Structures are given as C-alpha cells and as structure tokens.
Amino acid sequence: MAYQNILVTREENIGIVTFNRPKVLNALNHTTMEELSAAVDELAADSGVRCIILTGAGERAFVAGADINELHALASAGAAAEFAAWGQSILFKIENLSKPVIAAINGYALGGGCELSMACDIRIAADSAKLGQPEIDLGILPGYGGTQRLPRLVGEGRAKWLILSGERISAQEALRIGLVDFVVPAAELLNAAKDLARIIANKAPLAVAWAKRSINVGTETDLVTACAYEASQFGLVCSTEDRVEGTSAFLEKRPAHFKGK
Ligand code: CO8
Numbered sequence: 001m002a003y004q005n006i007l008v009t010r011e012e013n014i015g016i017v018t019f020n021r022p023k024v025l026n027a028l029n030h031t032t033m034e035e036l037s038a039a040v041d042e043l044a045a046d047s048g049v050r051c052i053i054l055t056g057a058g059e060r061a062f063v064a065g066a067d068i069n070e071l072h073a074l075a076s077a078g079a080a081a082e083f084a085a086w087g088q089s090i091l092f093k094i095e096n097l098s099k100p101v102i103a104a105i106n107g108y109a110l111g112g113g114c115e116l117s118m119a120c121d122i123r124i125a126a127d128s129a130k131l132g133q134p135e136i137d138l139g140i141l142p143g144y145g146g147t148q149r150l151p152r153l154v155g156e157g158r159a160k161w162l163i164l165s166g167e168r169i170s171a172q173e174a175l176r177i178g179l180v181d182f183v184v185p186a187a188e189l190l191n192a193a194k195d196l197a198r199i200i201a202n203k204a205p206l207a208v209a210w211a212k213r214s215i216n217v218g219t220e221t222d223l224v225t226a227c228a229y230e231a232s233q234f235g236l237v238c239s240t241e242d243r244v245e246g247t248s249a250f251l252e253k254r255p256a257h258f259k260g261k
Contacts, residue, residue, distance in 0.1 A: 001042065005032040007057070008039045013050040013201040014194060015043035015099075020057040025064035028087075028112050032067075037090045044097055047260075050201035050208075052097070053193045054120060055104040056113075059186070062105040062129065063113025068138065084143035087112070091119035091145055095216065098209035100200050104193035105129045105180065110168065114179075115144035118153060121212060123179070124193050125171040126186035131179055132168035152219070154178050204242035205260035 007018040017039050019026035028036075043049045056062040066087070074080045094101050094116075103109075103117035105125040114131050117123050125131070133146050141147060142163060151159035154177045162169070174180040184192045200208060214233045218226030237243060241261040249256035 001035075001038050003035045003039065005029070006035045006039055008042065010046075010049060011194065012198065013048055014197045015046065015049040015052045017043070017052065017054050018057050019055070019063050022056075022058035022060070024067065025061035025108055026056040026058070026113070027064050027067040028116070029067035029070055030083075033087055033090055037093065040090070040093055040097060044099065050099060050205055051197040052099055052101045053104050053190075053197055054094075054101060054116070055190065055193070056106050059107060059128075061107040061113070062103070062109040063116055064108045065111030065113050065134070066144070071138065071140065080143075087144045091116060095119045096213075098212070099205075100197075100208060100212060102193050102197055104189050105131070105171070106186065106189055108168075111135050111142065111146075112144045115142055115146040115149065117180075118149040119145065122181050122196065124182045124184060124189065124196065125174060125180040126189040127171050127183050128186045129171040129174070129180075129183075130168045131171070131174045132166065133163045134166040134168065136164060136166040150179075202258075204240070204246060204256075204258040206240050206242060207237050207246075210237050 005019070005021050007020050009016045017036065019032065021027060021032065043052050074083065100122070101120045103120035103123045105117055105123060107126065107129055109117050109129060109131045111134060114133055133142050133150065135142050147163060150162065158177050161167070171180060171183045175183045182192065210233045214230045217229050242258045245258060246256045
C-alpha cells in the first residue's frame, strides 16, 4: 500500500513506522489512523518482521495528538463516540499484536500521541521529549484509552493529576512516574530503539508473542487466574521446536537458532 502520512521501512527483521506530518507535529488525522492500521496489518503479516518501532518524523514531535481540526469539526456525540471507538480499536490491535511494538518518543507525545505510546509494549523517550494528556484544555477528555491505560501505568492519582491539569511533563519526569521505560539522549533515540528491537527480534518468536500475551491478559485479571493462564501459555510454548532448540543449544554450549515453530 502507498502511504501519504506515514513511512513504513524495514531494517533487518525490524519494521519501522514513522508518522510523517511534521508541519502539524505528526498529528493523527483520520487518514493517518487508517494508514497506521494498514501498516500494522502489513508488518504483522510479514514473517520477516519480528519487532516494530513507532516514531515521529522531524525533531519536534512523536505525535502531538489527534488532529484538532477534525475534533473541531465533529458533528454529534454519536459521531465522536464512534470516532473514538474506531481509534481505540487500532490501538488495541497494536497492543494485542503478536510482535512487540516499541514507541521511540522523539518529541511531543501529547493526547492521542501519549495514548498511542501507551498501547505499545515498551516506551523509550528522547531526553527532549514532552508527554501529557492536554485534552482538558480543549474542553474534552482523552478518547484513545488514556483514562484507562494511564492509571494502569502510573497509578490513579498521577493519572488524575495529568489528565485533570493537562500538564505536560519532561521525559525525566515521565521516567520517574513509569510513563516511559528509558530516557536516552535525543541523538541516540532511534539507535537505542533499534538495539532493543534487534535483541527482541532474535529471540524465539512464539515465546516472545506468548510472553507478551501472558503479561497483557494477566495484568487485566486476578493473580490466581493470571498464573493459571501463564501456566497454559507455558505448556503451549513447551510444545514448540524452539523450546527443544533453545534448551539443546544451552546444554551444547552453542547459540540457539530459533525458527518460530
Ligand atoms: N492537531 C492539529 N494541528 C496541530 C496539532 C494537533 N494536535 N498540534 C500542533 N498542530 C499544528 C499547529 O496548529 C501548528 O500549525 P500552523 O503552523 O499551521 O499554525 C503546527 O502544528 C506547529 O504547532 P505550534 O505552532 O503550536 O508549535 P509550538 O511549538 O508553539 O507548540 C505544542 C507545540 C505545545 C505541541 C502545540 O502545538 C500544542 O499544544 N498542540 C496541541 C496538543 C494537543 O492538545 N494535543 C491533544 C489533541 S486532542 C487528542 O489527542 C484527543 C485524542 C483522542 C481523540 C478521540 C476521538 C477522535
């Protein structure tokens, strides 16, 4: 598919999606969301891709939010609710993808941009990045899962602080409260994301996919049920050729060659 608002590239076994509307700080309009959804499908179906990075073009923004022109033009409560639910379904697709997704936050990650990063598995931020949920300043509230994922990540009080005040925080503050996982110098961001993606991409793909699923399912349920689910996934992963390869390689003191089988 030809994309207008994003770039989709591949490096070794890593897929990179770059939001590419730098003039509007990579704001997410309807077309960009449609393209993001298509790119995720494309990279999911590509067996050569084992890990995905999302980032923004230019030095200023990862994604500065949903496109406010489109929010301004929303005609009815029903249309707005539907628009939000549709966007949420794309973020769920990222969250539930069998391949890990890393957000490389190179600048502003505001509103829908912060929400998008929270649907990713791991967030690495440039030291110059700014994050926040400033929807309150527009007379609205987060609609791409921010009221739900933010408290799960940083706790209810901090989520209420950020969502009710609209305050934008530094990458260091985001690290302190657990909104991002790593902060690196801006010039090193993409390489840091690629280094991590490469490490993950060379692990056993089914073990990676099912470990991700076990964490996702488990963190949304009680501990006993979650551990039972983990045991079922452990059983499943032990039926793979990669389990035989990984354990044999260790015992034979050689590198493992995983096939995703
Ligand atoms: N939408 C559309 N255009 C934008 C956006 C945006 N979110 N953000 C920036 N732009 C545009 C600006 O209008 C400006 O355009 P122009 O050059 O034509 O005037 C250009 O990008 C550059 O921006 P600024 O001149 O404002 O740059 P500054 O450095 O002065 O400020 C900021 C940078 C602080 C990032 C500022 O642009 C800003 O506050 N942007 C808006 C951030 C925001 O409020 N984001 C949340 C949007 S709401 C949202 O994401 C809801 C998600 C859920 C929706 C669910 C239903 C669809």
